[in-house]
Amino acid sequence: MAGLGPLPSARGRLVADAPLGALTWFRAGGRAEFLFRPADAEDLAAFLRALDPGIPVTVIGAGSNLLVRDGGVAGVVVRLPASGFGSITLEADGIVAGAAALDRTVAEAAAEAGLAGLAFLSGIPGSLGGAVAMNAGAYGSEIADILDWAEIVTRDGAALRLGAHELALSYRHARLPAGAIVTRVRLRARPGDRATIAAEMARIRAAREATQPVRGRTGGSTFKNPPGAKAWELIDAAGCRGLRRSDAQVSEKHCNFLLNLGEATATDLEALGEEVRARVRAATGIALEWEIRRIGRPLKEEGGR
Template identity: 45%
Template sequence: MFESLFQKSIIDILPKVRGKYLKNVPLSKHTWFGVGGPAEVMFIPQDIDDLSHFLINKPYNIPLSIIGGGSNLLVRDGGVPGVVLKLDSPYFRRYEIKDDCIKCYAGMKNIDLKKIFLNNGIGGLEFLCSIPGHIGGSIKTNAGCFGKCIKDVLVSAEIMDSTGKLKTVYPDDLKLSYRHSLFPDDWIIVSITLKAEKADAKSIMETLDKQKEYRIKNQPYNEKTAGSTFKNPEGLKAWELIKKSGCDKLQIGGAKVSEKHCNFLINTGKATAEDIENLGNLIVEKVKENTSITLEWEVKKIGINK
């Protein structure tokens, strides 16, 4: 644990806040892979002013990482030094509907949008409900599925920079592309406004049901995974390259390639982050050997090795 390394807790030198500081938080409980060491400190700001106050007064040499729902993250076994920010207070889980737009705060779970869409007749955004994770993470990764991604529906986003200043940015500023955005790493996404369409509850429910059915049939469901491990190289499918290179049955320790979709890696229960990272790296190596193509990780890796 970090305390033995650092003697004193860094909480002693962090600014006083109204939100919560939590020490040595096991990040395995905050990520879908269910692996990884602790956050030295997790900070859950109470609201936007609390977050701004923290950023203005945080000693510059204490590293800050941001997590959302942890569905696209591999946290290494040695954990994450410094502060891990999670926008997990009620303030950051709100939404506002105005005209044909919905403003969602970054800590909202995508799945919670389902009820809001059904109750308010909001359509055109159903794809988001089936993507695990939180709103903030969705825009950072320009999440998408079923032929749509955040880029197609984004009106604007509110971000806070590392000096605690809030500003509004627009799609053109962000250069959203396939699973990528131009958000500098020290920008914190606070909220996003999405363009919606009017729809009736029956058609929304039909779309949601079809999406769920597709996922259950074609992807690992209720498994410890972080979704697609590698981005699709332009014009190609990562899973096809993985299969063609004979990697679809690989296993290292408790980490294995999913039998249902070979671009998904699974923690079978006893995997370490190292098992998962090594398995991913082995796939990259073998695909390169067989096809000359270098797969790029879609899953984000944070923290230090044990």
């Protein structure tokens, strides 16, 4: 990648030519020109205010629903560390949590405090910031059902608090300002019985383990469900269950999941996903839409790097 000019100073950690593949659940992919882990929201805002507006900024979370292309990511990749963005504060009718807090951890904190309504988060891999950005959902609930507000830092370094209505949450989408990074959120909850909440979370955990390849190197649900249909059923009907490309495979357990069986590259995984899309479209006329977020450039654009 072409080198950038001098970057602003920061209290957080800024690393050049940083590998990103190991930060994703697929354990595959390229490098970041720069990887920035801000110390806190103020550090993030100050850095972005001082950063040349022509330099691209990409934010990543826990890497659970992410594919980093093998050519790497130009500009600055921001990853919020738990040390500055992982706090969880319990309130009588909700939780305020940093964007780096894992969805599962938030659900567990709520359950321990006897707060109901957040158990479904235990079935969503990843961190809370990413869950808000894509209005993540599972087991009949979604972020839109429980979100009060989200605090963000915009690309120009402004810190804002947006109410849930301002985000216009819809299926796997939130209307965030371009380049905005979620830093903290408040989720509504209600008093509940700890034993009942624990039982619901156990049911969700058992359902996930029975139906999804939760112990594999996967990116979670690969494609969004089309209106009136289920992506996995379309993929199965198109004969794609178990389909392989090198070490990339469509899961035999749940065919809306892609797996890295060992040495698959991001190129292999994306190409397999595109083959699935092509087969489903040929069989049904439906164009599946990627749910996994794909960032960066293909390897061929990097001159063979």
